[in-house]
Amino acid sequence: MSEVLSGKIREKTGKVATKEVRKNGEIPAVLYGLKDNLSFSVSPSNLKDILTAKGQNALIDLNLEGDKQRKVILKEFQRHPLRELWVHVDFLEVDISKTVKVSVDVHLIGKSAGEKMGGLVNQVLKSIHVECLPADIPQFVDLDVTKVELDQVLHVSDLSLSDKVKILHRSNEAVVTVHLEKVKKETTEEAVIAEGETAAAEDTSNAKEDSTKKES
Template sequence: MAQVSLAAEERSFAGKGPLNRLRKSGKIPGVLYGKNLEAKAIVVESKDINKLLTTHGEGVLIDLMLGQEKYPVIIKEIQRDPLKGAIIHIDFYRVSMTDKIEVELPIVLKGEPEGVKLGGVLQHQLHELTIEALPSDIPPVIEVDISHLKIGDVLMVKDIKLSDRIKVIDSPEEIVVAVLAPSIEEEEEAPAAEAEEPEVVSKGKEKKEE
């Protein structure tokens, strides 16, 4: 797992109003917690965390610098504004470098399947893989090569090649991707019904006999 540094400050306030003013000033509120660690309300610079996420993703191991202390942490949860998508709160979890942790990592597909080149349809079913490992052994993402897949092929969790230091939690039989045959809609031509002209029966006026 890649490791980077991020500066943070403790905060002593909460509440909707103060936190909104904090966000408008370019900072993001968060919390630091972990095993045998009292939760701490913190603040990080918006530009710093956005740069970190753009460069390394959410799976990166972070040295969180808080005052004179350094905490090895992972990002546990990010809350975003439902309309703008901006980060409004972030949770950091302090990890032990000697204890295994369970995390969900994004699955990144590499290559274009042979079956897709021939008209097949790629169906991506599993987007995250749950694993357990030491923090130093956790990759930022799970890369999966799918270029060899033909029409009708499926790739399951058990087909993903990982280090023997990583334990996969998901079911080995769960499908990650599949290449489906193209769907061909056959238009059935209904036999043209012969239109029958309605028989017109004209009745003449009956001549009244005198």
């Protein structure tokens, strides 16, 4: 089911016009259509409700005053660097019968066994590129890492998605790795080496003492 977003077509564009839109409490937006592009404005609260409920990959019914209803997805958005405000939003019109390529976030679930042993979890891929019909776009992808041990890797092949969604990555591409931090690893290795050297020195010392006793 699509979410509904209402907007007003903007006749004027440019910095002055977009500044006026923001001053009136709305977000300037651009629709990259199948045949034409449109400048318009939307309500921050309306957009926020949709993204909160369905995420950034929501399929949206865009209703613009004086225009036909269009199926769109969020293409890109810009936020204010200091305040929780949207500065600009771009939408992409889609044909629901044709596939689209989008980016989907990967969410890690649980605490890995390796992390509990002092390991560091490194999420190599925070999002993945997929291709599917607009109605089949996943909100995100969950990846359970609880059983991942030290020096283990989870790959793209470990991701679980619907058969309707094609992942645009190599199956052996790393998504998550778990390993000891370099400093800890070096310290551990140095401790092992030092322990070995101490044991060797003690063996040598004992051998010398035995030799001295025999000579005397």
